Amino acid sequence: MGTALLTDKYEFTMLQAALRDGTADRKCVFELFTRRLPAGRRYGVVAGTGRFLEELTSYRFEEEDLEYLRAEGVLDERTLDYLADYRFTGDIRGYAEGEIYFPHSPLMVVESTFAQGVLLETLALSILNYDSAVASAASRMTTAAGSRPCLDMGARRAHEQAAVSAARAAVIAGFAGTSNYEAARRHGLKAIGTAAHAWTLLHDSEEEAFRSQVDSLGVSTTLLVDTYDVTQGVETAIKVAGPELGAVRLDSGDLGVQAAEVRKQLDSLGATNTKITVTSDLDEHAIAALASAPVDSYGVGTRLVTGSGEPTSSMVYKLVLRENTQGVMEPVQKASTAKASVGGTKSAVRELNSHGRAASEMVLVGSDAARETFVGSAQSVRPLHVPLVTAGVVHEEWLGGEGLSRAITRHRTSRDELPRNALRLSVGDPAIPTVTRSLD
């Protein structure tokens, strides 16, 4: 089955009414943004862009989709005919995947007819809201971990398909691999993992379990040493594998204290190169607390795939500009106070200070020409919008392995550019202010 129905029904009922009243072909600009970061977060990380663009290339209504809609009895034949021929032929520009964002950053700007743009709302939001939530949490974890690798082990604590996307989002924010084979396959990630407690429990003794694992996977494997008694487990591990053992894993208890004891024990057994990986209920704060412990890598599960307390990103997709009956483009905006938005087409630049550090997020409202003039004349601003889709054609560099690789680099570069304060894990305001500037 295709993905074209991963969409809210109201997008289709609006399409139908617009086809009837002649507004379907009005030129429109939709903007994807968020009004706020999760409480206390200092920055967010854009992720999902590549996945969205991938979906867009195959966003088609197949016969089985149309049959379902026909059978439901709500949409008329004209609407179904429109859907049968649907192809997105508009333009999309926005933040590169992996980029840092702030409140009101115009993350994606969709320029198309109303009919073409309205159908993409839910799919774009679902993908960006979830993937960005994971990447935003992951970025804090890799910051806390410093040079020690973080590994995704969260598949079991997320929807089975969300888990695959979570692994990708985590890698964008600096994670080194994933336990999930499908994620590794689909996104070209490094798959990791060796054995669970069940492995030790399956055998009549821990020693038998370790011996069998080493026979099968070699001495470079990671042995899980906390099924019974950690000290005994480490002793058995080195007895079986020798001092060349790759790593031991700790999955319970006071990880800092245990890691120190295990390190000492490993060293005393001559296993000075045997690494220690820890995997129990970690989040960015737990990782930070282990900074001085002799830990070599972190396996993160639940808190990664659930965005460390913020499992979604409150991004919205709003109509901000549209053609009126005279064919003139007009900014539009909702007027109710709580959810007010700023009409008009937008782009953004990151203003840099004299040290090359981010100083503000400048949201520029105005025509393409005015924006180009401004960017050309401004000192020390980095434009944030890149072309993602032109006349319906997706720019391929954002897709697949190249897209992922660019996103990883983009994230690292943009995070390095932030003021140092931005990387603190404590509750705080957005690291830089968002300034809206009207150019026309």
Next chain:
Amino acid sequence: MGTALLTDKYEFTMLQAALRDGTADRKCVFELFTRRLPAGRRYGVVAGTGRFLEELTSYRFEEEDLEYLRAEGVLDERTLDYLADYRFTGDIRGYAEGEIYFPHSPLMVVESTFAQGVLLETLALSILNYDSAVASAASRMTTAAGSRPCLDMGARRAHEQAAVSAARAAVIAGFAGTSNYEAARRHGLKAIGTAAHAWTLLHDSEEEAFRSQVDSLGVSTTLLVDTYDVTQGVETAIKVAGPELGAVRLDSGDLGVQAAEVRKQLDSLGATNTKITVTSDLDEHAIAALASAPVDSYGVGTRLVTGSGEPTSSMVYKLVLRENTQGVMEPVQKASTAKASVGGTKSAVRELNSHGRAASEMVLVGSDAARETFVGSAQSVRPLHVPLVTAGVVHEEWLGGEGLSRAITRHRTSRDELPRNALRLSVGDPAIPTVTRSLD
């Protein structure tokens, strides 16, 4: 692509080592359970069972899966051959979908060889952890809503595929429909939704937008009246649609105050049957706070699909019993304090008091024979385990539309059986105690 790789790599490396050392065919019992409810929750709701069983019927390794694994270079040919022929031929019993659960409820018991059972860990957990989190939150929302319908509008705030499962889980816990077309199609749910703010903004006036919508969808439609001024919006809505208008929707502001004003206005315009639906940032607490407001239905988004603060269920999948070298079944358990588990094969009954209300969750540890004797002799206990899979064959009544329908009924019946206190939304302990009873 199949779903067989939605699995953690370590399940495969354990399989390989087990095939080498002869333990792969040891008879094993794996148990899926949780040690705790989310903080302050009084009960949980099992969901995802039907989806898991559906996946199990097609859990096969296709040539492309095997090629990926071969190319990765970790698994040997013997393991790949085993995977090529993989069929689950064991037994699974567990809680019926929709059932209430508590800490240590043995939600699913998998009896098979080690090799067969170990591969299912991640898929079972991913599905049950997410779906149960959504159903557990949804059950509190439908409790708070009483007889007023709750509708899922959360697709945009969840991973695009998780959203489809969330809608299903919500319906199990009493939701009446979903905005997501794919969820409606795949699970046979009612699809709902009419128009967004973009619809009004697209037109030169609110009146034009309303008129076009009514022309297309009829007067029974729902008009969104808060794009500009609610009082004006309601007046225009009735002017355009007449007093037979189906409903108005409020999506911002103080919903309680606004609903009261709008109800008064609608009544004064003769639109006494026009309903009011509200959809802004709702959760179970917000719904409860609107109990006395003249609201007819609730559209719930973010907080539904993210489990209302608890986006996963901390369920685990543990080996609890296995054959030893003598062919005798032995209970096994991890010995570390923090994550201790109880070995042995388990089932469960809900003990009822003289009023037919749930009094305790009795987890029974022991042989099938001992369990049957106990249940046969006990007064007022309701057995909680049902057969889900027998000798590899999935019991079809848990699948598809019938499965969903049974789950809805099961949930309603089991929730009605709880002590009244269980339905309070405030922070509390599990509604009934879990008692573990050894029968052998």
